[in-house]
Amino acid sequence: MNSGSSKQIRKKILSGLLVICIIAFFIPTPYYLFQPGSVEELQSKVTVEDGEKTAAGHLYLTTVMSLKASNIYYLTYGLVAPHTDLRKVKEVRGDLTDEEYSKMLEHMMISSQQNALAAGLQAAGEDVEIIPAGIFVSSIHESSDAKGRMKVGDIIWQVDGTPVKKSDDFLHYLANKEIGDTVELTFTRDGIEQTEKIELISLKNGVNKAGVGIVPEDQVKLHASRNVEINAKDIGGPSAGLMFSLEIYNQATTGDLTKGYEIAGTGTIDMDGNVGQIGGIREKITAVHKAGIDIFFCPKDIHANDSNEKDVLDEAQKQGYSVTIVPVKTLQEAIDYLRDLPPKETT
Template sequence: MNTFFSKIKTKKVLGTITILILISFFIPTPYYLFQPGSVEELASKVTVEGGEKKSDGNLYLTTVLSMKASNIYYLAYGLLAPHTDMRSIVEVKGDFTDKEYDRMLEHMMTSSQQNALVAGLRAAGEEVQVKPNGLFVSTVLGTSDAKGKIEVGDIIRKVDGEPINQMEDFLAFLGDKKAEEKVTLTFTRDGVEKSADIALIPLQNSENKVGVGIVLEDQFLIETARSVKINAADIGGPSAGLMFSLEVYNQLKIGDLTKGYEIAGTGTIDMVGNVGQIGGIREKITAVDKAGIDVFFCPADVHITDTNEKDVLDEAKKNGYEVKIVPVKTIQEAINYLKELPPKQSVA
C-alpha cells in the first residue's frame, strides 16, 4: 500500500515539475542579448547611377545580433555564451512601445542612408540639394499634454494650419505663446494624416519658455543629379552610415579605393561627413576578426564621453585580434587612409 501511494506522490511531483518547466518557457525576462552579427559586403546593397562596382577588394558593413531573452533558458545561455552582452529592456528601449521602437530604428536607418548619400556624393564632388521636410517625433515627455495623442514616429507637418518644415520655424511659431495655450498639430502617422490639440507647458533649460513637450528632429528631402539606391533589407539603426558613404564614394571615383583589401567599418555619419559613436563595438570587432577582414574603421573618441575607440582596441588586445583598427573622425580621414595604402599583394 505504501509503495502504491509513494508512486502516486512521485508522479504528482514529476507532473508538477514538468508543468513548471513548461510554464517557464513562456515567462519573458526583461533582458536583451547582444552577440557578434554579420559582416556584409556593400556593393550588392548600394547602386549609384553611372557608378562602377568592380573592385579588387570589398567594403563591408557590420551588424550586431540582438535577441530578447524570452525565457530563463535564453538568459542562462546569455550568461554562459562567449562574446555576449546582456542589457535590460529599459536600457535598450527606454519607455518606447515595441511599435515606437521599430519606428525609431527605421527612422535612424533612413536618416543614416540619407546622410551617407549626401556625405559620399559631396566627398566625390557631386552636387546635392538638401531641403527641410517636416519634423520627426523622437520623444514625448511624460509631462506633456501630447502624451497619448502624439507618438514616436509621427511626422509633424503643420501647427495651427501653418506649414512647418523645420525646427527653426516651429520654435519661431511658439515664441510668443504662453503656458496652457493650445496649438493644433497636424501630423502623419504610418502615412495617415491626423491632428491633435495640445496644451503648451513651461520648459526648463530652453530658449523658448513654453513648448509642447516633445523632442523633434528635422527631416530632409534629398535631391541629386544621379540616383542612388541603398537596399539595407532588415538592417536597422544608424551605425552603417560611414560604410554606406564610402561605398557611394568608391563607385563614383576613378580608381579602386579598396586596392584588394577587405575593409569593414562602423560609425554614424552626418551630412558634412562627421563620424559618430555607435553601440555594440565589441561585438562588431569579434565578427570582423572571424570574417578575416584586413582593415576596420571605427569612430574616433572625440568627446570625453566617447568610448568606441578605447573599447574596440581593448577588445582586440584581450582576444588577440590582428585586424588593423583605424579610428576616424570624418569620411575624408577614411578616404585619405585608403588612398595612402599600397595595393595588397596577392599570394601566388
C-alpha cells in the same frame, strides 16, 4: 510509507516542476541579448548611377544580432554564451514600445542612408540639395498632452496653420508661447493627415520655456546630381552610415579605394561627413575577426563619454584579433587613410 505512496509523491513533485518550467517559459525578462552579427558586402547593396563597380576588394557594413530574452531560458543562455552582452530593455529602447522602437530603427536607417548619400557625393565633389520635409517625432514625454494622442513616427508639418519644415521652425514658433497655451498640430501618420490640439507644458531643460513635450528630428528630402539606390533590406539603425558613404564615394569617383583589401567598419555619419559613436562595438569586432577582414574603421573617441575606440581596441587585444583597427572622426579621414595605402599584395 509504502512504495505506492512514494511513487505518487514523486509523480506530484515532477508534475509540479513541469508546471513551473512551463510557466517560466512564458515569463518575460527585462533584457536583450547582443551577439556578433553579420559582415555584409556593400557593392551589391549600393548602386550609384554611372558609378564604377570594379573594386578589387570590398567594403562591408557590420551588424549586431539582438534578441529579446523573452523567457528565463534565453536569459540563461545569454549568461553562458561567449561574446554575448546582456542589456536591460530600458537601456536599449528607453520607454518606447516594440512598435515605436521599430519605427525609430526604420527612421534611423533611412536618415543614415540619406546622410551617407549626401556625405559620400559631396566628398566626391558633387552637389546635393537638402530639402527640409517636416519634423519626425522621435519621443514623447510622459507628461506631454500629446502622449496617447500622437505617436513616435508622426511627421509634423504645420502648427496652427503655419508651415514648419524643420525643428528650428517649430521651436521658433513656440518661443513666445506660454505654459497652458494650446496649439493645433497637423501631421501625417503612415501617410494619412491628422490634427490634434495639444496643451503646452513646462520644459525644464528645453530651449523654450513651454513646449509640446516631444523630441523633434528633421525629416529631409535630397536632390542629388545622380541617383543612388541603397538596398538595406531588414538592417535597422544608423551605424552603417560611414560604410555606406565610403561605398558611394568609391563608386562615384575614379580609381579603387579598396586596393584589394577587405574593409569593414561602423559609425554613424552626418551630412557633413562627421562620424559618430554606435552601440555593440565589441560584438562587431568579433564578427569582423571571424570574417577574416583586413581593416576595420571605428568611430574615434572625441568627447569624455565616448568609448568606441577604447572598447574595440580593448576587445581586440583581449581576444588576440589581428584586424587593423582605424579610428576616424570624419569620412575624409577614412578616405585619406585608404588613399595612402599601398595596393594589397597578392599571393
